[in-house]
Amino acid sequence: MRRVLIIGGGGMVGQKLAHRLSVEGLDGDTDIEVTLFDMAYPEGGAPAAERIVGQLGNFADIDALVAARYDVIFHLAAIVSGESESDFQKGWLINGAAFLHFGMKLEEEHRVSGGAYVPRVVFTSSIAVFGPPFPDQIPDDQPLTPQTSYGAQKACAELMMNDLGRRGIVEAVSIRLPTIVVRPGKPNLAASSFFSGIIREPLNGQEAILPVDESVRHWHASPRAAVGFLIHAAGLDTALLGDNRALSMPGVSCTVAEQIESLRAAAGDKAVALIRHEPNETIQRIVGGWARDFDPARALALGFRADADFDAIVRAYIEDYLTD
Amino acid sequence: MRRVLIIGGGGMVGQKLAHRLSVEGLDGDTDIEVTLFDMAYPEGGAPAAERIVGQLGNFADIDALVAARYDVIFHLAAIVSGESESDFQKGWLINGAAFLHFGMKLEEEHRVSGGAYVPRVVFTSSIAVFGPPFPDQIPDDQPLTPQTSYGAQKACAELMMNDLGRRGIVEAVSIRLPTIVVRPGKPNLAASSFFSGIIREPLNGQEAILPVDESVRHWHASPRAAVGFLIHAAGLDTALLGDNRALSMPGVSCTVAEQIESLRAAAGDKAVALIRHEPNETIQRIVGGWARDFDPARALALGFRADADFDAIVRAYIEDYLTD
Known part of the structure; x- marks a missing residue:
């Protein structure tokens, strides 16, 4: 054992x-x-x-x-x-x-x-x-x-x-x-917390705050x-x-705009309307210093597998945390 | 103060x-x-x-x-x-x-x-x-x-x-x-100790052991x-x-053979004859994994200055430690 x-x-x-x-x-x-x-x-x-x-x-x-x-x-x-x-x-x-x-x-x-x-x-x-x-x-x-x-x-x-x-x-x-999204539960102290929030909160009928531009690109799993x-x-x-x-590790590289489109595909315009843009310079600066995309050739060759795309990441959250 | x-x-x-x-x-x-x-x-x-x-x-x-x-x-x-x-x-x-x-x-x-x-x-x-x-x-x-x-x-x-x-x-x-040579005093536990020994011991009339090939190149100050x-x-x-x-830091890149020639220039063939070649595979392997030369452009631009060459390094030892 x-x-x-x-x-x-x-x-x-x-x-x-x-x-x-x-x-x-x-x-x-x-x-x-x-x-x-x-x-x-x-x-x-x-x-x-x-x-x-x-x-x-x-x-x-x-x-x-x-x-x-x-x-x-x-x-x-x-x-x-x-x-x-x-x-x-x-x-x-x-x-x-x-x-x-x-x-x-x-x-x-x-x-x-x-x-x-x-x-x-x-x-x-x-x-x-x-x-x-x-x-x-x-x-x-x-x-x-x-x-x-x-x-x-x-x-x-x-x-x-x-x-x-x-x-x-x-x-x-x-x-x-990569930055893990969509995290279940409540926001945490990570500067990246909003990446989960803008998907999770609307899927749960709640308002979410987006502190950065929609053009921000980041790396997710x-x-x-x-x-x-x-x-x-x-x-x-x-x-x-x-x-x-x-x-x-491999991951999904996408912009906040693309993430919002995945939310729209899963839950419609009403969900997207719950995202409130409230720019936060501190978070914008921190996130601006983060990596946007990787070529994880070694990990892929060793058999590590990422989500197919951001739609799949949203689906994984719905299946794992919203489906009883 | x-x-x-x-x-x-x-x-x-x-x-x-x-x-x-x-x-x-x-x-x-x-x-x-x-x-x-x-x-x-x-x-x-x-x-x-x-x-x-x-x-x-x-x-x-x-x-x-x-x-x-x-x-x-x-x-x-x-x-x-x-x-x-x-x-x-x-x-x-x-x-x-x-x-x-x-x-x-x-x-x-x-x-x-x-x-x-x-x-x-x-x-x-x-x-x-x-x-x-x-x-x-x-x-x-x-x-x-x-x-x-x-x-x-x-x-x-x-x-x-x-x-x-x-x-x-x-x-x-x-x-x-860089590896500091010529260190005064006794050999220490560093694998690089012989770099000082092959100069210091002969200059003091003593035998020194060289555990690596003369072709080994390294980086010194x-x-x-x-x-x-x-x-x-x-x-x-x-x-x-x-x-x-x-x-x-800047330094002097040279081979063991070149170092021995600097010893010869400073103290003659009699000093060089005190170096005994005794290959040691462990030390050879460790030293083989070390850097041989640098392009320390940043440090040079900031005003750091190395020894002019290995002759100057041998001279510094003689002046600082053998001259009363």
Whole structure:
């Protein structure tokens, strides 16, 4: 039986992953046991053998997790981009320092086991590791030049993952997720939160605020596709990755205008009329520094698959969250 | 009066910097007070107002240093490349985790001061942040792709420095030093130690071991040039750096054969005869993964100056360490 740990298992993607693992297992293998770690869990959430409540800022919690020697570890927990920018300490502690501690503890456990303990670790990095100026399509060899604290922290974590992988301490895979839309639930502190809001709120009969121009182009994947990336990464032959364990995931590149047309196709003009344009210079500036399109050739060759288009992303939200 | 702190002030470069500051001041300003921080100091070492004994692995020591609000901080302390590769924990603790803690404490001090405390911080990074395959000359926009733990740790520190600089928390300058030769004293744990040994030992009438082929090409600067880089970095207008605060320093690119010819020019065939070829596959492999030449256009435009050639590097050693 394989023991699977999801760090950040109480979050939106973590819960969706836990649910899918409970239905399908991992790569067809249903002989697994799933443990979640997070600060809190939604009521009536995804099934799991155990739900551990803890904090990554408390390094003893990390030590205990790693000492339990799970076979597969998904590390999804992070302080989001907006909060990492507004709270320097919190972002660098959780996304930076705690991740280095996690890596160091993994090495200790590997060493103490005489080299026998080599878990699969799948880490969710971000396209925020890249900064402008961008080419039209960001290639796989785009340099790490983050322009936000969040991006710098994710880049540090990627460097640790590459070192763990190069040394054979873990089977390391870092996946850089596109901006996930349409997120269910409420807006969060990420500057990208409106990308979900302008679809989700109108589909639920509520007003949404659009703080940027409709010409803004960005890079997206559905929560369903994100979970697919994670499961695929857990089964990947890491020998194919070489020394660079970080992969930019495939996604859908489209403008806000195109997203609104997908909303119109799914729910009509009445839904679109619920979007209120209220330009916000801060968000416009932050989003203006984000990547717009990628050429994720490596990930595609390794079998990662994105949503077909933005219509499919809207459909995934309706099917997964609005259909009982 | 400006208060200057040298973290790693007991080491070879730190001592040389302290000595030069005591003679010349900082950019012509002799109204300075120099404090050193290190685990230990050489007997009869460079003058300083205070010599603090501490450990970066003890984060309380870092807190105390930062709380003392020095105007200029040189951060030179590191676990060297060879030891970072052999001791994963030690390298990631000192070069990685402790550096993130240093940055976080600097932000706290800046915030507590109401934004008034913005020290100049000069950090010695390394060309080990780059990994193969290399172009013939490594340009300033070469991506961060370290292939050693040491290089990954230095890259993490550069990312923290860039974030501190971007946010205006410190006046941040990271300088990537070439391999420093000719180091005085004894061999150290760096895989590059022999580059100094093959010049230093024969000049002192002793045998030296050359573990690699004479065709090996590498990138060098003298300790004297390194101190010059540090002092120049401390006076630099950081507005000229933009968001990328890391600069590859100029240096001398030459082969081991050329280095041996410089030794011959300075000390004759008898000195050269003291070099014993004893190939070491491990060192050959490590050094084979190192950069051979750079095009440090940015640093040159900013006024950083290297040694003229390898003859000048040998001369600097003789003048600084063999002439009484």
